[in-house]
Amino acid sequence: MLAIVSSATVIGVDGCPVSVEVHVAGGLPAYTVVGLPDAACRESRDRVRAALLSTELEWPQQRVTVNLAPTSVPKSGAGLDLATAIAILAATGQVPAHSVADHAFVGELGLDGTVRPVPGMVSAAASVTDRNLVVAAANAAEAELVGRHRVRSARDLRQIVEALRGEASWPPPPEGVVDTSITPTPPDLADVRGHLTGRRALEIAAAGGHNLLMSGPPGSGKTMLATRLPGLLPPLESDAALEVTRIHSAGGLPLPPGGLITIPPFRAPHHSASVVSLVGGGGGRGALRPGEVSAACHGVLFLDELGEFPPVVLDQLRQPIEEGRIRLHRARASIELPARVLLVAATNPCPCGASGAPGSCRCTDAARARYVRRLSGPLMDRFDLRLTIVRPETSELLGGSVGERSAVVAQRVAAARERSRSRGVASNATLASSQLDEVASLSDDAVGLLRRHLDQGRLSARGFDRIRRVARTVADLAGCDSVDTAHVSEALALRSDDLRTARSVA
């Protein structure tokens, strides 16, 4: 009268194995779930009961106790439905008890007995060891990615029961059921007319992992440029690809055909996004779903209209962007989500939407000061590159020559990244000040140029380090070992100062 069936749940982006224990005994008919279930888990009773009856199986008119072990881990979602149903069937002898021993079941049940896919299948599958995995047909490709077990998939409960009883063989793996709605390739840089500096800034950002701030009037092409950045980044390596796939799977985001995400993701949350949707922690009690920042891990996080994001949201982004991970603490669980993103932000120079050129603004002093204040502060220190954007001339839009393709630029980026990696540095943007003297030694001319800028107060000490990091990347792109005046000049032309300090000396 007792059956134990393996399953798994997801917390954050990590899977956690769960044993579903069902005890069926005499007494008044009742159904109890214990072991930190959330609302969706507790509702499973009605789904499981309906699914059994629709499949012409028997619902025990006895006292049913369901325990989800380990009881200390919060469970969420409907992924345990299938395991619960199988455990009840095994406890009541409707399927042979020995047949379920070497299987783990993850899936949601429909009232008609359909087995539905659940988010986070990659992580859930990774947490299951030494067992065959039974999942919904639509989840099969995701479960296969882990590559450690035999994956069985089924469309409905009847197929599973028949296979467990030995009345039929397992259905063949499905083909082409994965969501193909997301484009496999990001937009190409060749479509961008004009924007010579924009292209170059993207190339440097991609090569050195430098965060980029673009400021320009509405319609000048900021978003268009930002969406081209993932195409310049090297494809994800296997570890990174699996990590990104796990995050997207756990967040319930669509996966590309084949399941594995190999192209760096691009996420552009709207400025009305809540803190939870950005840094994660949603999805009901205990679920702690990853947010947009984690979804952009190993890719690009694009914040359009940076000045419109509430200050409290921007504050929350600071730590993840500095440390490359998010720590979430809740009463029942604390987790870490990966968040190694390349941050790209766009902003209007001021609320009136003018070009940003001195003298062009029509804002009142107060409105402008308020806007600049929002864009100042610690988050601004995270941007190594700052780009002012103007609308390209009509002649460039109509007649201008076609620019380089993303693939060509990506080759240079890959070569530059290889140079920086050969020095033992993951990306130039993370170079510590103490490392700069060693890896980014400046030529005498370059030192003289920067000294004149420092002496005239045009560069702060922090700005000085940022210039050297970016100049290191420019030199890497040029294939140079030492950092020269030309490299420093480009870094200076794309330098980012705190807007407030820059204004006050104007």
Added chain:
Amino acid sequence: MSAHREHTDDLAAAATLAALAGMGPSTLRAMLPDDADATEVVRSLRGAPAERVAGWRRRIESQDPDAELRRVRAAGIEIACPGDAGYPRRLADDHEAPAVLYVRGDTGRIPAIEHPTAAIIGTRRCTRAGRSTARQLGEALTEVGVVVVSGLAWGIDGAAHEGALRARCGAPPVAVVGSGLDVVYPKRHEQLWARVAGRGLILSEAPPGAQPDAWRFPARNRIIAALSDVVIVVESHGRGGSMITVDEAQRRGREVLAVPGPLGSPASQGANELLRDGCHPVLEPADIIAALNRIRTDVPALGPVRTPSDDEPAAPAAPVLPGPVAGGSAGAVLEALGHTPSNLEQLVVRSGRPLAEVSWALATLESMGRIVCTDGWYEMS
């Protein structure tokens, strides 16, 4: 009681009226016509039963005129009414003359305002070129003895006075501000404010402690117009405070001149429209002297012409451009920059040079102090 004592009472009474809550220039003018006796007005307000003056009466009931005068003088501020020696004569003749004028600086300089005066005005949101022009004009005019009048605001106004202060000798600079004379606005001009008071005069019709409320600035502009023989607009947007000063000047028959700006530059739109409407252009200080000569006979002659490069501060003795970018591309970039603020993209497109070369030239020019970069926008310094 001596005549002197009587006049002090009048001043105290006038100061009290001006400082009452809710008092504006026109109400004050109505209460204190030129021949009015301020002491009498205060007394009549106190005694008057009419409902119309009830509000004023209640407010003045609690005031002590002598204490008010002490308060003003303790702040280092003088006070004058039309007709006083400390009140500029040409302002007293104006039909909207402030009934009470507060003065900071040596009141012995008040008669200097009867000399030729020129207002240099413009927008707060100006370009570096505009500021530089205002400075040049301010210095040149001050040096030959033309009083430069302006508003001490951020931007063109402040630059005009910076120029006036740069002159080694000449006429005292005169500023007319909107706030009380002990309320420095904008805060960033605290030093400039003190230097103008040290060399010249700061005037206001707002009582000490008055905040820079928005309505005070258009009212202040009429005083600038009334004090000036000519008004020079250096940079102005299509609408704004400078255009209000222009209207006030034209109502008073003062000549308005404008400095032409690049076509399409929003900061010069107002000035360029004035030129189209027939204002005389200002291309050099001599144009202003010529305009003054048309209306006055006591205009000083302009000294020897100074080249613009003389008056740039800290213009370093041009160091040789380092590296292979020397000459060629630096020149091309300077030419592409011209006098319009431009960003990197525009300079690359206009000069037709590769981005690396342009940024090299920019970094070099900037380190030499020839150009200035603000938030990614380059301007000639």
